[in-house]
Amino acid sequence: MRILLFTGKGGVGKTTTAAATAVRCADAGQRTIVLSTDPAHSLGDAFDMELGDLTVEITDGLWGQQLDAQDRMEDAWEDIQSYLQAVFRWGGVDEIEAEELSVVPGLDEIFALTDIKRYAASGEWDTIVVDCAPTAETIRLLSLPGVLAWWMERLFPMGRRVNKVVSPLLGSVTDLPVPGDDVFAAVERFYERLDGVKELLTDRTVTSARLVVNPERIVVAEARRTFTYLSLFGYSVDAVIANRLLPDAVSDPWFEDWKQRDLDHLATIEEGFAPVPVLRAELAPHELVGVDRLRAFGTALYGDDDPARHRADVSPMRLERTDAGDVLSVDLPFADRDELVLGRRDDELLVRVGPYRRSILLPDSLKRRQVVDAALRDGALAVTFAPTR
Numbered sequence: 545m546r547i548l549l550f551t552g553k554g555g556v557g558k559t560t561t562a563a564a565t566a567v568r569c570a571d572a573g574q575r576t577i578v579l580s581t582d583p584a585h586s587l588g589d590a591f592d593m594e595l596g597d598l599t600v601e602i603t604d605g606l607w608g609q610q611l612d613a614q615d616r617m618e619d620a621w622e623d624i625q626s627y628l629q630a631v632f633r634w635g636g637v638d639e640i641e642a643e644e645l646s647v648v649p650g651l652d653e654i655f656a657l658t659d660i661k662r663y664a665a666s667g668e669w670d671t672i673v674v675d676c677a678p679t680a681e682t683i684r685l686l687s688l689p690g691v692l693a694w695w696m697e698r699l700f701p702m703g704r705r706v707n708k709v710v711s712p713l714l715g716s717v718t719d720l721p722v723p724g725d726d727v728f729a730a731v732e733r734f735y736e737r738l739d740g741v742k743e744l745l746t747d748r749t750v751t752s753a754r755l756v757v758n759p760e761r762i763v764v765a766e767a768r769r770t771f772t773y774l775s776l777f778g779y780s781v782d783a784v785i786a787n788r789l790l791p792d793a794v795s796d797p798w799f800e801d802w803k804q805r806d807l808d809h810l811a812t813i814e815e816g817f818a819p820v821p822v823l824r825a826e827l828a829p830h831e832l833v834g835v836d837r838l839r840a841f842g843t844a845l846y847g848d849d850d851p852a853r854h855r856a857d858v859s860p861m862r863l864e865r866t867d868a869g870d871v872l873s874v875d876l877p878f879a880d881r882d883e884l885v886l887g888r889r890d891d892e893l894l895v896r897v898g899p900y901r902r903s904i905l906l907p908d909s910l911k912r913r914q915v916v917d918a919a920l921r922d923g924a925l926a927v928t929f930a931p932t933r
């Protein structure tokens with residue numbers, strides 16, 4: 545089974561490429577479902593049909609659904625939320641503020657992820673294609689399983705092994721509102737739903753993210769940031785899709801500069817995402833709406849190749865804290881120590897190994913820190929950044 549996540553800056557063509565990929569997967573005989581987690585759903589528009597919160601057959605072997613995360617959250621979170629509100633009120637927070645505070649940002653979206661887990665577990669699908677929200681939200685979304693687990697452990701330290709004996713004890717020593725059985729049951733249900741989501745999405749044999757970009761500076765810069773963060777969170781990116789390139793057939797001299805611009809940006813894209821392969825998609829002469837047009841777009845993108853195939857197996861970056869500072873490790877399996885040249889340009893780390901260039905955009909936490917050491921060990925480059933004071 546494969547899970548393909550499509551993300552990129554707003555308007556770059558995420559929905560279009562996700563939908564086209566799904567059509568081609570179904571054409572190849574894979575039982576395919578395409579889901580959108582973006583609250584601003586437009587998957588239905590791409591297929592030119594009504595899609596809702598129930599799965600609908602789009603064409604032979606292809607099903608689709610626009611997940612309504614809000615509904616699911618209200619189900620699962622209500623009991624926990626009212627308890628939190630009671631605690632906030634107990635702490636002197638007024639009614640309205642308590643209500644606001646008990647809303648965890650992004651929590652609704654996490655339920656979209658738990659739906660993906662449910663589909664994956666059902667065994668009914670060969671390929672699950674996910675049309676994600678624009679990058680910033682997607683990064684937040686994909687970091688949520690980890691963040692939320694941390695939050696819940698602290699809020700409900702009994703965690704999975706809910707110890708009901710604790711509540712009456714708590715009640716007798718303080719007048720802090722004690723969570724009732726309904727709250728504990730809700731916490732348990734919540735853990736169950738969250739359990740395994742991160743494992744599934746960071747399992748590189750199953751899940752790959754694909755980044756959609758246009759040949760524009762800001763779009764590429766944002767996608768590179770996303771690439772860095774996805775790598776750090778352990779998600780694997782197996783392809784970049786450069787969309788809306790001017791076709792060769794456009795020969796009007798007016799477009800000469802635009803075509804040169806495409807080439808320049810393609811070079812930056814190749815370098816900034818290496819060793820992840822870059823797939824190219826041209827600007828179509830019409831809107832890409834409906835199964836037939838999406839199929840043609842998907843065929844141009846993947847040819848006869850299996851669209852769900854793993855296109856790259858790049859290990860994620862790792863960030864570890866040591867006494868010497870924070871160590872960022874990146875796999876460079878073929879690098880030879882003598883050939884390695886390391887440079888730094890603002891928030892970029894430039895790595896050159898013989899003829900190959902790779903530039904890694906640093907995460908915020910490392911941007912302003914000095915590199916104090918770099919070493920090539922067992923096929924991985926380890927760069928140490930000075931500790932923060």
Ligand SMILES: Nc1ncnc2c1ncn2[C@@H]1O[C@H](COP(=O)(O)OP(=O)(O)OP(=O)(O)O)[C@@H](O)[C@H]1O
Pocket residue numbers: 552553554555556557558559560561582586678787788789825826827828829830831832833
């Ligand atoms: N290669 C292309 N050629 C022509 N039109 C395209 C191409 N790619 C996308 N489009 C059109 O651009 C519009 C936006 O594309 P799409 O909805 O796929 O972007 P998106 O990244 O999902 O946007 P959003 O961030 O709003 O979800 C659509 O009308 C789509 O048909």
Ligand SMILES: [Mg+2]
Pocket residue numbers: 558559560582586675
């Ligand atoms: Mg979209």
